[in-house]
Structure formats: C-alpha cells, structure tokens
Amino acid sequence: MKQCNLVLMGIVVSNHGGRQLDGVLSTVRALLEISEAVKGDLTIFVDSGVRSGLDVVRMVAQGADAVMVGRAFAYALAAT
Numbered sequence: 001m002k003q004c005n006l007v008l009m010g011i012v013v014s015n016h017g018g019r020q021l022d023g024v025l026s027t028v029r030a031l032l033e034i035s036e037a038v039k040g041d042l043t044i045f046v047d048s049g050v051r052s053g054l055d056v057v058r059m060v061a062q063g064a065d066a067v068m069v070g071r072a073f074a075y076a077l078a079a080t
Contacts, residue, residue, distance in 0.1 A: 010043035013064070028058055035063025 013034055015027050027048040035044055046064040050056060056067045 008042060010045060010065075011038065012045045012047055012068075014047040015049070028055070028062060031059060031062040031064060 011034070013027055013031055015024055015030070027046055031044070031046060038044065043065045044063060045066045045068060046059045047068040047070075050059070050067055050069045050071065056069070059067050
C-alpha cells in the first residue's frame with residue numbers, strides 16, 4: 001500500500017445555502033468557532049449566506065480570509 005502525504009492549506013466553510021437540513025447553523029454563526037479552532041493554521045474560505053457587502057464584512061470580521069460570492073453574480077448575469 002502506498003502512503004500519501006497531504007498538506008491541508010485551507011478549508012471551505014459552507015452550509016449549501018441552508019436549504020437541505022433544518023436547524024443547521026448558518027455559515028456566519030459557525031465561522032467564529034471554526035476560525036478560533038484553526039487559529040491561523042489554515043486559510044478559511046466562506047461560502048453561503050452572502051447577500052450583500054455587509055455579509056462579506058461580517059464574515060471577514062469573524063475570521064474568514066476570503067468570501068466566495070456566486071449568487072450576486074448569477075443575479076447580475078440573469079438581469080442582462
């Protein structure tokens with residue numbers, strides 16, 4: 001059996017839009033606990049729940065290194 005050594009450099013925090021399971025924490029609520037757990041060892045990307053620039057600011061304030069926004073771009077493309 002071959003051994004595989006992987007180096008984990010980042011993590012994506014997502015709840016898939018919060019539509020699949022009832023009672024699941026929102027991304028922004030889970031983010032603070034996750035960012036405290038990794039303590040700067042991993043790059044934190046966040047997805048889900050981003051509706052405005054204020055949401056981006058909130059997630060960065062909670063410890064995200066990057067925030068992925070897809071819905072806003074999809075809406076903009078649909079409107080053109």
